[in-house]
Amino acid sequence: MVERKFSEPTDEIVQLEPVEVRRYIAFTRWNHWFTAICFIVLMLSGFAFFHPSLYGLTALFGGGQMTRWLHPFVGIALTVSFLGMFFQLVHLNIIRREDLVWTRNIKDVITGHEERLPELGKYNFGQKTVFWGMFWLILALLITGVMMWYQYFPHLVSIETRRIAILVHAVSAVLIVLVFILHIFAALWTRGTLRAMTRGTVTGGWSWRHHRKWLRELARRQRTKPAE
């Protein structure tokens, strides 16, 4: 049996002519899109309270009171949903040596000279940055968010601590939106990526170009399956 190091058990080459590879099973995709919807609701409702010029966004949720009530509950939903994603994806998102080489040669990534870069497993450093950025920022937003949740935790922390919590929450929110923009941008700019989260599969060419070590391991895993 080939050691599985760069792929998930559910990743599989599903077709040979042309090559098509399954990257995400349906459960992961549903999990992802539920998290995404929560994120968008949180972003819009959070922006409404972030800057007066965006307060009009509260109309999307039924007014200021409703938005204030809704935002933290959606935050909890996102946290639970993200945790599901986290446990599915964390093993292959650990930073590896080739990620440092990849980062050092980020210029070749942007100019599309991936042949000059080390071969990568299922995720590159950019994708891992999004993963860990989301993780740490959601953690910060969760902790500070509970401190600010006046309706249910009015006396959890002192007023001085809550002031800091609100500031950290606002700064973390801006950072996570930047990560979100990077995430969407990278998914669109790297053509052929989006279908991984819609159909669940990517083409062989995409896998060869961006995640060759992943593709190679999948092929080897399928080679050593018991002969029919």
Next chain:
Amino acid sequence: MTIAPNMDSPRTATANPPTHPVPPNLGQANVVRSSAGGPVAENPQPLTEVAKLIDVSKCIGCKACQSACIEWNDTQPEVGVNVGVYENPHDLTPEMYTLMRFTEFDNPDTGDFEWLIRKDGCMHCAEPGCLKACPAPGAIVQYSNGIVDFISENCIGCGYCVSGCPFDIPRISPVTHVAKKCTLCSDRVAVGQGPACAKACPTHAITFGTKDDMKALAAERIEDLKSRGYENAGLYDPAGVGGTHVMYVLHHNDKPQVYDGLPEDPKISDVVQNWKGPAKPVGIAAVGLAAIGAAAMALFHRGNSVSQEDEAEARELVQEELRGAPVERPHDKGNA
């Protein structure tokens, strides 16, 4: 004495109500500041600054002010429990906008044991921290006479005002989910009457009038207190919040914190200033630029596309690997 027709605000709380109906003169036309960019009057009608003066040296702790406050504002405080102190209730609540706070003070300078009573409540700061922190447009307003008022219909109950206030005054109602505090009886002042607490105070420890009159009255009281040995007597009108429209005459103005923690130098916290100051435009700009930059690059850059050669290479690689015995490459170490 009733309010003279040419006066824009009552000069005393002791006056009886006018016998003829007076149109209220506090409203949108007098709003000089409004939370989160809410509407302010274009040419706000200038009103004489008003103030409430609380002379703690005259207070007997009878709580008539609390009763008058409950009655006028029609609040329903819960029946409390006695835990061995005079404070009742034990803190400001959404139903109790003012509270007599009692302190037993062992004066180290004189050896006297002093019973200090301070009527706590909104200070109506000239630079209100609550208004600064509030995210809901028009939920907190400041009128040109200095009164800071919560407009409940615009309030969303988030509790940011609690974090913004340097005096820990606003309370969020768990029933109506809006912030509540002393209004300085803006609805009474608007029709020529002083605040209910000042009207009810039997010793005139609470007085009301123009801010200038109250300062002059305070100066008299301070002189009197000094002549009677309170050499540190003074007026509490903290400059850190631009002055307040509720002021205290304190016999120990050098150490206001002995009056149950009255802050010595209250001001809007730097954390709140940064959060409501640079964090907002910088944050919006960062997100805006990132979004525009990403959109522009996604639209005008050809992107990173997979070529036919990539697909061919992939087919070759997969078939080679499936057949087995591929050429070993350095980074393949660890694989079977």
